[in-house]
Structure formats: structure tokens, C-alpha cells
Amino acid sequence: MMRRLDALNAIYHHLQGSVVVTIMGAVAAELQSIAHQPNFFYLQHAMGLASSMGLGIALSRPAERVIVLDGDGSVLMNLGGLTTLARYKPKNLNHIVYDNESLLSVGGFPTATSTGSDLAAIAHAAGVPHTCTVREIEGLVVAVTDAIARHELATIVAKVEAVGPAAFVTDLGLLENRFEFQRWLRQH
Amino acid sequence: MPVSTSSSRVIYDALKANGIRLLSALPETWLVHLIRMAEDDPEMVLVRLAKEEEGVGISAGAHLAGVKSAMLMQNHGFLASINGIVSCAQLYRIPLLMLISYRGEFGERDPWQTEGGGATEDLLRALRIPFAYLDAPDHVALRIRKAQTLAHSANKPVALLLCRDLMWEEPA
Numbered sequence: 001m002m003r004r005l006d007a008l009n010a011i012y013h014h015l016q017g018s019v020v021v022t023i024m025g026a027v028a029a030e031l032q033s034i035a036h037q038p039n040f041f042y043l044q045h046a047m048g049l050a051s052s053m054g055l056g057i058a059l060s061r062p063a064e065r066v067i068v069l070d071g072d073g074s075v076l077m078n079l080g081g082l083t084t085l086a087r088y089k090p091k092n093l094n095h096i097v098y099d100n101e102s103l104l105s106v107g108g109f110p111t112a113t114s115t116g117s118d119l120a121a122i123a124h125a126a127g128v129p130h131t132c133t134v135r136e137i138e139g140l141v142v143a144v145t146d147a148i149a150r151h152e153l154a155t156i157v158a159k160v161e162a163v164g165p166a167a168f169v170t171d172l173g174l175l176e177n178r179f180e181f182q183r184w185l186r187q188h
Numbered sequence: 189m190p191v192s193t194s195s196s197r198v199i200y201d202a203l204k205a206n207g208i209r210l211l212s213a214l215p216e217t218w219l220v221h222l223i224r225m226a227e228d229d230p231e232m233v234l235v236r237l238a239k240e241e242e243g244v245g246i247s248a249g250a251h252l253a254g255v256k257s258a259m260l261m262q263n264h265g266f267l268a269s270i271n272g273i274v275s276c277a278q279l280y281r282i283p284l285l286m287l288i289s290y291r292g293e294f295g296e297r298d299p300w301q302t303e304g305g306g307a308t309e310d311l312l313r314a315l316r317i318p319f320a321y322l323d324a325p326d327h328v329a330l331r332i333r334k335a336q337t338l339a340h341s342a343n344k345p346v347a348l349l350l351c352r353d354l355m356w357e358e359p360a
Binding site: 041 | 210239249271
């Protein structure tokens, strides 16, 4: 098992060159704690829709590589979205799910992945062409590097410890992030 | 099926004239011709959804990337999308052009549509989403253009209610 912060650090160099959409909570705060970039957007609510936003960007800008950083609680709220991703299979989209088997930011209550629901298997059955589950940093780095090199939609589930940052609110305003990201995307 | 082909064509042409290049949709009876027109149009990216709320995220992503989009849904799909509308589109000031088939109004024969029909306008007002009716072909193009103009100047969702008088040709 790995810590999510270490797992973010290990793939950070891939994120720097990509359009990145994250979910709320620990993923957003931890990525910002490493270093924010204008090409990173943090969807601080609307659980489940980060992958849909990633799909909208990927279909609109086929020349850009899009990476969605998702979580088990969010994916479970939009399982149908996996079928939509699989239906269009954008080659420029990679979907990384940090699965800590809990809703960490609201008290750590266990999600269904803690009792056996397998998000990589669900994504595979939905039709996502490449899926895997990784439990160690080295496996994650290989999976992400391969997915980018293959240039095909992949869902990579990274099992991580249910630990997060001390605080979830950062000094980056939601609208500041939104307009900076839009400007970067439209000028890029 | 007495869904109006000519009214659907007027709506589709207005969307195209306003630069819409991505449509998300979940099929419903009144939308069949619009969805087929999008299928047949190589200039349009049609995204078929499992649930309408996904369309909020897809349109948000398209907007940030500089692509104009619209959403086709039934009013029950609007009901199913409300969290996404509030906590993605309104929270992040994203323009959405929502074309909502207004089922459950006068003339509705399907009992299962009637409850959602009665709630639709109150919910739009509660969410402070500006809306207008599309109920006759002659004002469709102008209202779509004005709705899109407001959505983009305000960075907010707007709605056009596709009404029975426009979409459904009652047999004589």
C-alpha cells in the first residue's frame, strides 16, 4: 500500500505536461502541496463529474493529453460515466483513481471498495480498453508511463492508505483556479 | 411518431448557427429527430450519456477548452442533474445552454410525466436559472441566440423549455 502524496509525487512529471482535472478533498490539497500549475483544475465539489469534465476536454482538444485524478467515492457516484468514457475511448485521456476505500474527508467511512467492489474490474466491464489495479509506487509509475505511451484510454486504480492532509481548504480560490485554467487551456 | 421534424430542424439549425459543436444527449421521445440530426452531422460531436448530470461536466470541460456546447434532456433529466448544475456549473461560473423537453404540461397523456412537469419551472426559479419557452418555430432562432448570449456574458446556466406546441404535431 502507498500513500497518496507519494503516489502524486511519483507521477508529478507526467502531470506537468498534461491537462489535469482532479476531484475535491485530499487529492486537490495534496497536489497543490507539491506545486500548483495553471494546467491543473480542481473540481472542489460535484462528486463524480471530474471524469466527465476530463471527457469534455479530451473530446474538445484531441491534441492535448488529459489526466483525471479521481477517487473511489467519486467514481462510485458516477459509475455510468465509466460507460460513457468507454463509449468514446478518447486516446488522449487517462483516468487514475486513488482508492483509499473510504470517504476520508467526511470522517473516513468505508466505501463499497472496502467490501470488495473492484473499480478496475467495473471499468473493464464497462469497456475501458486498459485497466489495472496497482498497490505500490513502482507499479503506478509503470502503469501511468505505459498508458501515456500507448495513447489509449486507461483506468488505473491505485490502492492508497486512508490518510490525507491536515486541511482541505487551500489559498487557491475556486474561481481563480477556474479562470487561470481556462486561459491556459485556450492559449495552449 | 408525431414529433415535429420541421421544428426539430429549426432548433438544430439555430444551434449550428450559434457555433454549437458539441451536444450531449440522453434520448427522449421529443428529442429523437434532434439526436438523429446530430448523428448525421460530421461537424457535431454527439456525446450519448448514461445520465444527464454527466452532461454538465462534459459541457464544463468543453467550455474551458473553448468549444461551444449544448445539452439535450428531458425535464426529468434536468431534475437528475441539479447537483451538477449547482456544484459544478454555478459554483464555477460555467455557461450551460440546456434544451429541456417540457413534459407533463397541458396535453400530456403519459401519467408518469405529470409530476415532473409541475415541478420544472419552480425548480428553475429556485435555482435562479433564466429560462424561456420555445413554443413556436418563428421565435426559436432568436431565443436560442439570446439564451446563449446571456449564458456566456453571465457565465451561468440558462434553459430553454421545448414545449408541446413546438415539438409535437397532434393528429387531427
